Amino acid sequence: MGIQHTGEHHAGMGTTAVHGGERSPGPDGSVVFPVYYGTVYAVEDGTDYHDIKYHRLSSSPSQAYLHDKLAALEGAEAAVATASGMAAITTTLLSLMRAGDHLLATGSLYGGTMDFLTQHAGDLGWSFDFVSDDRRDWERRRTGNTKVFLTETMTNPLLQVPDLEAIVDFSRSTGITSVIDNTFASPVNFRPLGLGFDLVCHSATKYLGGHSDVVAGAVLGSAERVGNVRHTLNHFGGSLDPHTGYLLARGIKTLAVRVAAHNANAGQIADFLAAHTAVREVNYPGLPTHPAHARAAKLFDGFGGMLSFRLSDGETAGALIRAVTIPAAAPSLGGVESLITQPAKTSHAGMAPADREQRGITDELIRLSVGIEDAADLIADLGQALAAATA
Numbered sequence: 567m568g569i570q571h572t573g574e575h576h577a578g579m580g581t582t583a584v585h586g587g588e589r590s591p592g593p594d595g596s597v598v599f600p601v602y603y604g605t606v607y608a609v610e611d612g613t614d615y616h617d618i619k620y621h622r623l624s625s626s627p628s629q630a631y632l633h634d635k636l637a638a639l640e641g642a643e644a645a646v647a648t649a650s651g652m653a654a655i656t657t658t659l660l661s662l663m664r665a666g667d668h669l670l671a672t673g674s675l676y677g678g679t680m681d682f683l684t685q686h687a688g689d690l691g692w693s694f695d696f697v698s699d700d701r702r703d704w705e706r707r708r709t710g711n712t713k714v715f716l717t718e719t720m721t722n723p724l725l726q727v728p729d730l731e732a733i734v735d736f737s738r739s740t741g742i743t744s745v746i747d748n749t750f751a752s753p754v755n756f757r758p759l760g761l762g763f764d765l766v767c768h769s770a771t772k773y774l775g776g777h778s779d780v781v782a783g784a785v786l787g788s789a790e791r792v793g794n795v796r797h798t799l800n801h802f803g804g805s806l807d808p809h810t811g812y813l814l815a816r817g818i819k820t821l822a823v824r825v826a827a828h829n830a831n832a833g834q835i836a837d838f839l840a841a842h843t844a845v846r847e848v849n850y851p852g853l854p855t856h857p858a859h860a861r862a863a864k865l866f867d868g869f870g871g872m873l874s875f876r877l878s879d880g881e882t883a884g885a886l887i888r889a890v891t892i893p894a895a896a897p898s899l900g901g902v903e904s905l906i907t908q909p910a911k912t913s914h915a916g917m918a919p920a921d922r923e924q925r926g927i928t929d930e931l932i933r934l935s936v937g938i939e940d941a942a943d944l945i946a947d948l949g950q951a952l953a954a955a956t957a
């Protein structure tokens with residue numbers, strides 16, 4: 567739908583982002599798919615309950631359009647939009663796990679995902695293990711009831727890249743469903759279904775929406791797997807409203823150009839920081855010094871807009887954040903504007919200090935979501951802020 571493939575030629579990401587899922591012609595000839603605010607639609611004879619056109623059932627015309635657009639981005643058979651990234655992740659797990667089941671999860675997932683597991687899995691009758699990047703560890707911890715392997719494309723805030731090929735291979739050979747949160751990479755930089763992952767989750771709040779004005783999520787995969795997620799979503803109620811869905815589809819149209827700019831800016835800033843005497847360490851998979859650089863270069867089309875770096879101590883890190891003038895001091899990520907934060911004091915503040923220490927999420931660590939401002943301006947700003955913070 568929307569894009570014509572001619573012969574062997576496949577549309578690129580720019581074309582897919584603009585035209586994927588679009589109706590041509592749209593209703594009444596509209597070039598932009600309209601927002602259908604009506605919550606419910608006349609029922610045709612023989613319609614299944616789950617296919618009644620109703621917003622909470624994620625089946626209204628605006629939602630169907632958005633699902634086609636989301637699916638096109640990663641070459642998925644199907645997609646479903648959710649009310650937030652957390653709704654995407656929790657509903658996916660709820661669709662796959664039953665009481666008594668076990669889950670393997672990469673040890674440094676997004677804090678909200680870790681909190682969901684640590685605070686709710688037990689009540690649901692699930693057990694889980696946070697695992698290292700070592701396949702022997704997965705083998706040791708796998709039980710007869712292990713149903714899901716949950717990972718992320720790049721971890722937050724240290725930008726580690728798990729051994730994604732091994733996770734796919736291990737999951738396939740053991741009959742486990744592999745689920746990946748691809749928020750940090752975005753479909754422009756990585757399309758996990760192509761590598762063999764079963765389901766992909768996104769916080770569409772980040773790069774997909776792209777303007778820090780939308781909270782949404784998405785789940786992508788085969789029609790059967792996404793159908794199960796959608797049925798679960800129908801019961802738990804985390805569907806996406808059509809106006810937010812419209813803003814999301816609008817954001818997606820510029821995804822390719824935005825992510826190209828994020829990638830280019832972050833690469834230049836990583837080089838600048840790596841060469842700066844006040845910076846002790848830079849975590850960016852695009853740097854040849856990154857432990858998983860070769861893996862990232864093989865799997866990804868770009869290294870993303872997220873990076874983190876260490877200064878000498880927490881006070882200097884705080885001073886830098888106060889001294890920058892372009893990035894806003896705020897968590898979240900993936901918008902056109904740069905955002906800077908001290909993860910130990912924001913996204914990971916809820917974690918026990920000893921856990922933070924063990925994971926290297928200490929006060930001197932700064933995370934930067936690099937926006938699409940001019941790289942030269944961002945570098946000049948970081949340069950003056952580093953000088954002020956270390957004076």
Ligand code: PLP
Pocket residue numbers: 650651652653676678718722747749750768769770771781782783898
């Ligand atoms: N996954 C990742 C990697 C995130 O960074 C976030 C939010 O920061 C989420 C999921 C949750 O997304 P949302 O805030 O849209 O629920």
